[in-house]
Amino acid sequence: xxxxxxxxxxxxxxxxxxxxxxxxxxxxxxxxxxxxxxxxxxxxxxxxxxxxxxxxxxxxxxxxxxxxxxxxxxxxxxxxxxxxxxxxxxxxxxxxxxxxxxxxxxxxxxxxxxxxxxxxxxxxxxxxxxxxxxxxxxxxxxxxxxxxxxxxxxxxxxxxxxxxxxxxxxxxxxxxxxxxxxxxxxxxxxxxxxxxxxxxxxxxxxxxxxxxxxxxxxxxxxxxxxxxxxxxxxxxxxxxxxxxxxxxxxxxxxxxxxxxxxxxxxxxxxxxxxxxxxxxxxxxxxxxxxxxxxxxxxxxxxxxxxxxxxxxxxxxxxxxxxxxxxxxxxxxxxxxxxxxxxxxxxxxxxxxxxxxxxxxxxxxxxxxxxxxxxxxxxxxxxxxxxxxxxxxxxxxxxxxxxxxxxxxxxxxxxxxxxxxxxxxxxxxxxxxxxxxxxxxxxxxxxxxx
Numbered sequence: 001x002x003x004x005x006x007x008x009x010x011x012x013x014x015x016x017x018x019x020x021x022x023x024x025x026x027x028x029x030x031x032x033x034x035x036x037x038x039x040x041x042x043x044x045x046x047x048x049x050x051x052x053x054x055x056x057x058x059x060x061x062x063x064x065x066x067x068x069x070x071x072x073x074x075x076x077x078x079x080x081x082x083x084x085x086x087x088x089x090x091x092x093x094x095x096x097x098x099x100x101x102x103x104x105x106x107x108x109x110x111x112x113x114x115x116x117x118x119x120x121x122x123x124x125x126x127x128x129x130x131x132x133x134x135x136x137x138x139x140x141x142x143x144x145x146x147x148x149x150x151x152x153x154x155x156x157x158x159x160x161x162x163x164x165x166x167x168x169x170x171x172x173x174x175x176x177x178x179x180x181x182x183x184x185x186x187x188x189x190x191x192x193x194x195x196x197x198x199x200x201x202x203x204x205x206x207x208x209x210x211x212x213x214x215x216x217x218x219x220x221x222x223x224x225x226x227x228x229x230x231x232x233x234x235x236x237x238x239x240x241x242x243x244x245x246x247x248x249x250x251x252x253x254x255x256x257x258x259x260x261x262x263x264x265x266x267x268x269x270x271x272x273x274x275x276x277x278x279x280x281x282x283x284x285x286x287x288x289x290x291x292x293x294x295x296x297x298x299x300x301x302x303x304x305x306x307x308x309x310x311x312x313x314x315x316x317x318x319x320x321x322x323x324x325x326x327x328x329x330x331x332x333x334x335x336x337x338x339x340x341x342x343x344x345x346x347x348x349x350x351x352x353x354x355x356x357x358x359x360x361x362x363x364x365x366x367x368x369x370x371x372x373x374x375x376x377x378x379x380x381x382x383x384x385x386x387x388x389x390x391x392x393x394x395x396x397x398x399x400x401x402x403x404x405x406x407x408x409x410x411x412x413x414x415x416x417x418x419x420x421x422x423x424x425x426x427x428x429x430x431x432x433x434x435x436x437x438x439x440x441x442x443x444x445x446x447x448x449x
Contacts, residue, residue: 003096004089016240019085022078022213026093029177032073033098038144038173039069041137068171075176075207077151079183080214086179087149089213093177094147103143107151107178111158114165132161136168148178153188153197160193163200170207177208184210229409232342234309242308242341249304249339250274251421263297270302276419278302282310286323295327299334303418310342313350318394321350325401332404337417346405350398 004023076093078086094104105113114135121131139146146169153159169176180187184201188194204210229245231238253275261268268290272279278298285307298305305327313321331338342349407413414426 003092007092016085018213019089022076022086022089022211023092025076025209025211026089026177029073029076029175030093030096030098033145033175036071036073038072041140041172069173072170072173072207073175074209075178077176077178077180077184077204077208077210078213079180079210080212081181084213086213090147090149090177090179094145097145099145101143102145102147104147105149107148110148111161114161115157118161132164133168136165136172136174140169140172140174144173145175145177148176151178151180151187152182153191156192159188159191159197163197166200167203170203176204183212229337229339229414230342230346230405231340232345234341234343238341239308242306242339245339246272246274246277246279246306248425249306249337249419249422250277261297261301264293266293268294268297270298273302276302277304277306279306279308281308282320282324285327286320290323292326292330295323295330296334298327299330299336302336303334304337304339304422305331306339308341310340310349312343312348315394321394321398324349325397328401328404328408332408335413335417337414337419337422338405338408346402349402350394 004020076090078090080086091104094102117135117138118131121129121134125131153162166176182189184204187201188197191197231241255272255274256270257272259270259273261270270278270280271284278301307327310324311317313324328338411426415423417423
């Protein structure tokens with residue numbers, strides 16, 4: 001839980017009540033693992049008999065549930081719709097799990113590994129030997145905690161192996177944490193000989209706490225479908241979409257904290273980065289003192305910049321506005337991609353007003369001794385004139401920046417960018433849109449006919 005809270009504070013994750021509920025359950029498992037001392041593994045068992053008899057038994061015999069070890073912490077089976085954060089929460093647990101004997105693998109890759117082990121076993125053993133106990137023993141020797149991503153059963157070959165392998169893994173004291181798009185009761189639904197797989201489902205529910213993570217919103221899909229790279233206003237949902245876009249743009253690469261760029265005797269710390277994508281808050285990149293050289297080096301090093309929490313800027317924020325404009329210019333020249341969450345639309349980010357709402361060049365009523373003297377009035381007029389001129393320069397520069405931002409948000413810009421993941425997604429969007437238009441036109445022709 002502490003890791004989750006730290007990542008939320010660092011804005012690497014969005015605080016989500018559904019995810020927090022899952023994290024609390026994973027934290028329970030973490031605490032139990034701290035005090036857990038697994039028993040020594042016994043030697044792998046073998047079953048003998050004719051190859052034909054073993055195959056018959058494999059088809060009809062239910063998985064053995066006796067001789068299960070006691071005191072083993074209960075695992076977790078996390079299911080729900082895609083894009084809700086199941087993998088993220090499981091990965092947090094895996095990274096912090098207090099054991100070196102752990103393994104995290106996509107379930108499809110795991111089953112390929114299991115089938116390869118079975119093939120290898122049969123090449124070196126007689127047909128009377130059962131490979132499953134041996135393989136389960138090997139897997140348990142390597143990892144006492146197994147984390148599977150996307151647990152699913154789609155064919156009879158996997159089902160027949162799994163119904164016995166899962167049993168043997170639990171008999172060896174293995175703790176399973178897994179994600180899935182399906183509740184255990186929905187696994188291998190309508191599959192051939194599913195009734196022989198049902199005991200495996202029952203054992204999964206017994207040895208794993210089954211929990212749902214379903215916020216009702218697929219932020220990854222929203223990110224893929226979004227034709228925008230600027231999101232306003234700043235809400236929990238827009239921040240979640242931004243987080244999903246960061247993952248999409250970086251192809252879910254590992255995130256690096258506080259990478260340091262060194263150039264011209266200067267340094268620039270990048271709070272979060274992954275696979276050519278950098279992420280900053282507006283405060284970090286535009287409120288802190290940075291020069292054009294910083295932004296140019298940033299654009300050289302990263303093809304995509306995610307900028308969060310961009311506020312509406314007034315005249316008192318003109319230094320931040322100037323830095324923001326300089327950042328946009330540097331990214332534009334490098335043909336980089338800028339993804340932002342903003343307090344308002346890009347057209348309304350710089351008002352040219354004072355923070356009290358008064359416009360450029362407006363006169364402020366003066367009070368106090370000497371306020372009506374000619375010298376004081378002249379000083380006020382000179383000050384207002386200077387501020388009006390400076391403000392008009394900012395407004396003009398910001399209008400140019402807005403024009404560039406509009407161009408940088410276009411599909412053509414994304415397609416031509418150096419971020420091949422976003423470019424591919426943009427081309428897929430374009431193809432879907434073209435297909436929808438063609439279908440619509442065809443339907444109209446048929447209706448006219």
